[in-house]
Structures are given as structure tokens and as C-alpha cells.
Amino acid sequence: MKGIVKLILLLLMVFIYISCVQETKKEIIKRKPMKITKQTFGKVDTTEVFLFTLTNNNGMVVKITNYGGIVTSIQTPDKDGKMADVVLGFDNLPNYLDGHPYFGCIVGRYGNRIANGKFSIHEKEYSLAVNNGPNHLHGGIKGFDKVVWEARTKKNTDSVSLVLKYTSPDMDEGYPGNLKMRVAYILTNDNELHIVYRAKTDKATPVNLTHHSYFNLGGTQENALDHILTIAAEKYVAVDENLIPTGELKDLNNTVMDFRKGYAIGARIDEVEGGYDHTYVLINNGELLKVADVYHPATGRAMEVYTSEPGVQFYSGNFLDGNLTGKGGIIYNKHHGFCLETQHFPDSPNQESFPNTILRPGEEYGYTTIYKFLTK
């Protein structure tokens, strides 16, 4: 009799064990939809370009095209789990080809302005394409935001990545040297979008790559003035009327420019001529640290920015003017989105006191920026 009871108990334990293992397996499958897919997005001249969809285990979705390395969509949850797209952009390629103010793209060779499109290396003067009044902006007439990058997808243990490659030829937009680049977009299961930049050159050349997403954590229905922004910076780069640095790094000193304590983007924007469009001098000593965070009170969505770069350009979408209609038929008015572009300071090739931006043969350019999405 005792033997039978023991046998029944043993069988029961085996049954419970098998069910537990099966449940865990199901759980793992349920929690592991992490994937990266590729679909056609249209043609640039005769070259086919693609739209890649990166999905992590939490269901966060990032869409990126290899035309300009443009992030076309980032879908993240709010405090109640409701998903929304938190970047400005278009549904289709023709709209991107028609022209736009650098929505979501990789910017280069040089993010922001170079005065009069001129600089010298070893006493040789170079003239760049001029596309912003008298100045050179964001790489010129055809910057890296308008080229087709070679793309490869990768699935890692805890992330999915899209690796983009492009070689900018010698004298491209006036820049010396063949610049060989690799930019990886990595979506992790911690809801982080990492952007890892690498470049090498065969002639000394300025390099200052950045990313130009316009964020709106509210889901892009309204303007972004209600977002609470914090930036870990004590100084900013002073600029003249053409947004060219004067060379001075100004103390923020509790002025309207000072976001150390965190306040709404719109709270004092009227006191800033033209709106915010300034490089903040970061306190990170070249280490990958948190330099900014943004919080959208109505939805509870928040975003943290980490970088090792010495600056971040805070641009409050001042030049959006209602002329562009984006995804879902939304008209993009002034301040509809804001950019936090991690980078070196504008016009550094002409400013001796600014951190160096000249890349030389034999050196490797590289840094990482992380945009982390969360709720509070």
C-alpha cells in the first residue's frame, strides 16, 4: 500500500515539474518577440531602399530607413501602457525625398554650422558647399541625411541592431578625404536606442556626426512646449545672429537658458530670441554619462540622453512653420518637436579653443549616444 502511495506522489511531482517547465517555456516565448524585419520603402533614383522595423521584448518599436539613416518612427508606451509614436516624420519615402528639416536622420560630415563654409588644415583652405545663408549647415547640400547607406541587420542576445555603412568620397561637399563610416542603431530590451558612430579617413578632415530626431513624447498631436527638460550643463556656446559661435562659452547662471533644475521648454521660451537653438557644454569629461532628461507629465513618458560627446544642441523646432504634414496627417507647427543632438561645438574647425574635430589618417572617430525611454 505504502509503495503505491509513494508511486502516486512521485508521478504527481513529475507531472507538476513538467507543467512548470512548459509554462516557463511559454513565458519565454511570450516575452521574446524581439525581432528585426525588412520591407521595401521605395526607390531613390534607381536604388531600392528599405524600412527596417526593430521590435524589442517589451513591444517597443523603432523604424529606420537606410535612406539617410532616418528614424521614421519610435513607438513607446505611456504610464498606462498605451503606445504612441514619439518622433516627427513621414509615412512614405516620397515625402522624405521632397525635402524636410533633417527629420530623424544621421547628420554629417559636420553637424551644425561652419562659418562661411571655410576652414583650413595645415594652412590649406577648403571651401564647403554653402546651404544656410552664408554658412555651411549639416554637411551641405547633399549631406549624409540624403544618401543611401548599406544596411545589415543583426540579432544579439538582448538587442536587435541595424548596422549602416557609407563611404563619403574625397571632396564630397568640399571635404577632404575618403571617410569610411559605420553607424549602428541598437534597440535593447531596456528600451534604449543606442547609436554607435565609427569613422576613418585617408586625409585630415573635420567630422562631427549626430542624430536629428524631433521628439514629442506626447505622441505628436500637440506642440512639445509642455515637456520638462533637464540638461546637465553649466555653460553654453554663445552665437551671433547667424548662429555662428563667437568663441565664448557663457555661464548659464540661472538665466532662461539654464535647464539644470528642469523646467518646461515653453515656460520662458518667449524670452529667447528665435527660440532655443544652442549647444550646451556638457559636464561628462568625455565619458558616456546621462546628460539630459525629458518628462512629459500628461502621459508619464520620459526620455534620458546619455553621451560621451562634449555638447548637445537643444533645438526647439523653431523653424517648423505648419508647411509640413507628417504621419497621420498631423501638421507640424512651430515647436511641434525638439531635438537633442549630441555633438561637438559648431564651427570648431575655426575655433582654436573648442575641442578638436579634425580626424586624421590612422585615427578612429567614435562615440555612443543612448536615448532611453521610460515612464514615471
Ligand code: BGC
Ligand atoms: C540646428 C538649427 C537648424 C535645424 C535644421 C538644428 O540642428 O541647430 O539651427 O535650423 O537643425 O533643421
